[in-house]
Amino acid sequence: MMNSRxxxxxxxxxxxxxxxxxxxxxxxxxxxxxxxxxxLGVSVKYTDNLYEDVTYRISANxxxxxxxxxxxxxxxxxxxxxxxxxxxxxRWLNEYQMLMKQGDIYVEVVGSPLAHAETKADIDAYQFPNxxxxxxxxxxxxxxxxxxxxxxxxxxxxxxxFSLAHQLVGxxxxxxxxxxxxxxxxxxxxxCAEFQTQIGLRLIEKGVDAIWFGDDFGTQVSLIxxxxxxxxxxxPIYKEMIDRFxxxxxDIISILHCDGAVANLLDDIHExxxxxxxxxxxxxxxHLPQDMKNNFGDQFAFWGAIDQQDLLPxxxxxxxERDIIEKINVxxxxxxxxxxxxxxxxxxxxxxxxxxxxxxxxxxxxY
Amino acid sequence: xxxxxxxxxxxxxxxxxxxxxxxxxxxKGQDGADELTVNALEQGVNPQDILNHGLMPGMxxxxxxFRENKVFVPQVLMSAKAMxxxxxxxxxxxxxxxxxxxGTFIIxxxxxxxxxxxxxxxxxxxxGSGYKVIDLGTDVGSEKFIGALNENPGAIVxxxxxLTTTMIHMQSITKEIxxxxxxxxxxxxxxxxxxxxxxxxxADYYSPDPQGLVEFLNTKFN
Numbered sequence: 001m002m003n004s005r006x007x008x009x010x011x012x013x014x015x016x017x018x019x020x021x022x023x024x025x026x027x028x029x030x031x032x033x034x035x036x037x038x039x040l041g042v043s044v045k046y047t048d049n050l051y052e053d054v055t056y057r058i059s060a061n062x063x064x065x066x067x068x069x070x071x072x073x074x075x076x077x078x079x080x081x082x083x084x085x086x087x088x089x090x091r092w093l094n095e096y097q098m099l100m101k102q103g104d105i106y107v108e109v110v111g112s113p114l115a116h117a118e119t120k121a122d123i124d125a126y127q128f129p130n131x132x133x134x135x136x137x138x139x140x141x142x143x144x145x146x147x148x149x150x151x152x153x154x155x156x157x158x159x160x161x162f163s164l165a166h167q168l169v170g171x172x173x174x175x176x177x178x179x180x181x182x183x184x185x186x187x188x189x190x191x192c193a194e195f196q197t198q199i200g201l202r203l204i205e206k207g208v209d210a211i212w213f214g215d216d217f218g219t220q221v222s223l224i225x226x227x228x229x230x231x232x233x234x235x236p237i238y239k240e241m242i243d244r245f246x247x248x249x250x251d252i253i254s255i256l257h258c259d260g261a262v263a264n265l266l267d268d269i270h271e272x273x274x275x276x277x278x279x280x281x282x283x284x285x286x287h288l289p290q291d292m293k294n295n296f297g298d299q300f301a302f303w304g305a306i307d308q309q310d311l312l313p314x315x316x317x318x319x320x321e322r323d324i325i326e327k328i329n330v331x332x333x334x335x336x337x338x339x340x341x342x343x344x345x346x347x348x349x350x351x352x353x354x355x356x357x358x359x360x361x362x363x364x365x366x367y
Numbered sequence: 368x369x370x371x372x373x374x375x376x377x378x379x380x381x382x383x384x385x386x387x388x389x390x391x392x393x394x395k396g397q398d399g400a401d402e403l404t405v406n407a408l409e410q411g412v413n414p415q416d417i418l419n420h421g422l423m424p425g426m427x428x429x430x431x432x433f434r435e436n437k438v439f440v441p442q443v444l445m446s447a448k449a450m451x452x453x454x455x456x457x458x459x460x461x462x463x464x465x466x467x468x469x470g471t472f473i474i475x476x477x478x479x480x481x482x483x484x485x486x487x488x489x490x491x492x493x494x495g496s497g498y499k500v501i502d503l504g505t506d507v508g509s510e511k512f513i514g515a516l517n518e519n520p521g522a523i524v525x526x527x528x529x530l531t532t533t534m535i536h537m538q539s540i541t542k543e544i545x546x547x548x549x550x551x552x553x554x555x556x557x558x559x560x561x562x563x564x565x566x567x568x569x570a571d572y573y574s575p576d577p578q579g580l581v582e583f584l585n586t587k588f589n
Contacts, residue, residue, distance in 0.1 A: 104479040105532045171484050175441040176448065179382065180390045220558045221575065222436040229441070309531050309559060348532065 004070040008152040011338050012210075012253055012276060012301045021365035022332045023070035024358065025303065027344040029105075033060040035351050042066050047139040048078045050095045050129055051159045051167075052107040054214075056344055058156050061143055065151065068358050070338070072147045074140040074208065075156035076199045079133030095129040098167055105346060114168045120187040126168075128191065131198040137206055144207040155203030157196045158214025158257055161237060164192040178229055186233055193237045200241070201248055210253035210276070211245055213238070218260015220284055227264060235268055242273035255303070259343075261285045263295070270299040279304030279342035280331070282311075282323075289330035301336045306357070308341040313348040317356055324360050339365070371412070372421040375403040375453070379425025379495065382445025384452050390445055400449040404456045414460035415467065418497055422450050426495035430578030440488065443577075447491030454494060461499070468499040470588030471522035473515045475507030477540065480533035485557060489525065492577040498584060508536075509543035516548050523584060526570075528557040538568035545569070552587065554580060 002010075002020045010019040028036070030046075033056070037044035046059040058075040065072065084092045091101045091110060099111025114126060130136075144153055159167065165188050166174045177185050200211045217224055245252045255276040256269055263286025266277065277300040281287060292302065305327045306312065311320060324339065331337040339361050345354060377383070378400040381391045385399035398406070400422075407417050429446040432438045460466040472493050476486050483505050490500045501519060503511050512524055524544060528534040534557065541553045554572040555565055565573035574580045 101481070103481055103533075105530065108481040110481060172444065172487060175484075176444050179441045179445050180388065219440070222439065224440055226439045226442065313531075346532065 004065075004151045005149070008070055008338060011335055012152075013336065014251065014253065018335045018367045021367060022328050022361070023338045024361045024365070025069050025071050025338055025340040026064065026067075026354070026357070027057050027073075027341075028060060028064065028354070029056055029344055029346050031347045032345060032349070032351060032354060033063060036067060036354075037063050039351075040066055045139070047075070049075055049156075050078055051164075052094065052100060054156060054158050057158065058139075061147070065147070068362065070151070071154055072143055072151045073154045073156050073212070074143045075158075075203070076131070076136050077139050078135075079130065080135035081133060096164075096168065097127075109167045112168055112170045114184075114188070115170050115173065117169055117184045117188065119183045123184050123187045123191050126191070128195040131195070131202060137202060140203060140206050140208075148207055152210065153208045154210045154212045154255065155200060155206075155208035156212045156214070157200050157203070158212060160196050160213045160215050161189050161192045161241075162215040162217065162234060164196070165189055168192070175225065178225065178233060189234060189237050193241050197241050197244055200245055204245060204249045204252060210255055212255040212257060212278075213241075213274070214257035216257075216259040217265055218258065218262040218281070218284065220261065222261055222285070223264060224260070227268070230265060231268060235272060238272045246273070261287065263287060263291070266296050266299070270296070274300070276301045276303055278302075279340065281342050282307045283309075289327055293330055293333060297331075297333075297336060301338070302331045303338040304340045304342045305331055305337075306339060306341045308343050308345055308349065312341055312345065312353060312357065317360075320353075320357065321360050321364075324357075325364050328361075328364050335367075371403060371407050371410070372417065374398075375400060375407065375417070375421035376425035376428075378403060379422055379446055379450045379453070380428045382442060382449050384445070384449045400453040401456075404453040408456060414457050414465060417453070418457060418466060418468075422453055422495055423497055426450055426492060427578070427581070430492055430496070430576070430581060434576040434578045440484070443488060443492070447488065447495060450495035451491060469497040470584060471499045471501065471519045472525060472584065473501045473503065473512060473519060473522045474525040474527065475503035475512060476505040477526050477528045477533050478506060478508040478536040480528050480530055480536075481505045482527075482529035485529065486525075486527040489527070489556065489577045489580060493581060493584070496581045496584075498588075509540045509547075512540065512544055513547045516544070516551060523552045523554065523587060525554045525556065525580070528555070528560060531559045534559050534564070537564075537570065541568050541570050554583065556580065 007019040007023045009015045033044050042063045044060050044063050049055045058073050061072045086092045094100050097113040098109045100107050101110045242254050254274045256274040257278045261284035280302050383394045383399040385401035433443050474490050490502045494500045501515050526537050544551050552571045555570045562573045572583050
């Protein structure tokens with residue numbers, strides 16, 4: 001019987017032939033993780049990431065595989081030396097020195113440490129977190145040791161270059177400085193890439209099978225930045241990252257998480273060396289499943305595609321089932337698809353709905 | 368004068384802020400919106416004409432191009448900055464009444480939501496389209512909107528949201544605004560919202576892009 005590891009390797013075209021079924025993956029918010037941990041009697045282990053928004057993606061792996069996830073996702077943890085110290089408004093500095101504040105659901109960046117950057121010297125003077133800080137990869141090592149034989153292991157370095165840069169500087173300032181080609185911009189991108197490359201190389205050395213990059217280049221209707229600006233200022237930087245990962249591990253799989261309507265960038269994404277495109281955000285221009293499969297099915301394996309903004313929390317079971325069937329039949333035709341919600345399942349989705357999603361996926365996943 | 372205002376319009380359209388700015392590349396070494404606005408005022412051009420025939424046409428072209436996905440957020444930001452730089456020189460004339468803006472728009476990101484770039488973009492584009500904009504910032508509840516409306520009677524309100532989890536507050540805020548000041552028009556925008564949602568919550572208008580909002584306001588503040 002095929003295990004999850006082989007199943008996903010076939011989807012990612014690293015082993016020839018179809019998997020036995022479409023693999024499943026999902027990320028759960030804390031409330032859902034706590035609920036299912038209690039229900040299933042599985043201890044939920046949270047790994048705090050340097051950037052809080054990524055924390056739930058690298059947490060609760062034991063629980064998620066018990067619920068049916070076909071992959072394990074790990075990443076760098078916060079340092080043992082790091083402590084959250086809240087100010088009078090409840091805000092705190094993370095390891096990047098970003099000022100963070102808890103919103104309704106997400107933790108938001110409300111202060112950027114490089115908000116006044118103008119020169120390369122400003123970037124050179126900034127101290128990234130230490131990749132080798134104590135405890136940084138403790139959880140990753142434990143997960144890899146436990147699950148390596150049966151599951152493909154992803155090393156998560158989301159908030160990689162562009163996203164990390166705009167959180168460090170402020171989005172509006174970075175976008176205008178990209179247009180003005182202000183001195184610090186490309187050095188900042190390179191510095192972010194170097195930091196995340198060091199994290200990624202250590203994850204590879206620990207034994208991950210894939211590196212999961214994450215930077216959002218799309219809005220609900222279009223790209224955030226002009227394609228020519230991406231090609232000029234960012235594309236070579238991502239390519240160098242992947243080349244260095246391949247040098248360390250020639251069969252490393254490179255995955256890109258990229259929200260928004262980004263079909264117009266996917267040829268460039270492929271040229272950089274990415275093999276898996278996630279989350280294939282549904283409902284945005286250029287992302288119809290048939291268009292994705294026709295235009296990019298030879299270049300990428302797809303991971304994601306189930307709407308969790310509206311369908312998962314608010315749709316009927318029939319609507320959800322129809323969507324799952326369509327995505328499996330179209331994106332999964334002749335393989336090349338791992339089904340998942342397009343984002344972390346939030347607390348607006350009931351536990352019953354999560355169970356229904358998993359059961360419907362399994363019901364229709366067989367080849 | 369026409370040639371000067373035409374050049375000013377191009378500076379706004381292409382985001383040429385001032386002479387020193389290296390953007391856009393094709394306008395390097397040329398005067399920007401900053402210098403041209405000062406020149407126009409020194410030459411005695413009516414500030415209202417500078418706004419109506421210099422700034423607004425450029426902003427309208429950018430708004431349409433953005434709606435058609437021909438330009439992207441950073442380019443619109445540059446246009447908005449060029450326009451804002453020009454507006455600094457015109458502000459005294461608005462305050463004195465020598466030049467008039469078409470109406471007042473009160474904008475804020477909804478309660479619980481800290482995202483602002485979309486809201487900032489809309490605010491800048493509306494100002495460039497001839498409106499006085501009161502920007503209340505982020506995480507704005509009904510009290511703040513109502514307070515601003517009391518200080519700016521007749522203003523139209525715009526509420527922005529980025530998250531599906533914060534857009535739900537738009538319903539109660541819209542209701543509270545309309546209860547407090549009947550007849551107030553409320554518009555909504557942001558990635559997770561749409562016209563169905565707008566109708567559901569009793570708001571008056573939704574636009575997927577800033578230019579649509581400008582066109583709507585133009586019909587209301589005629």
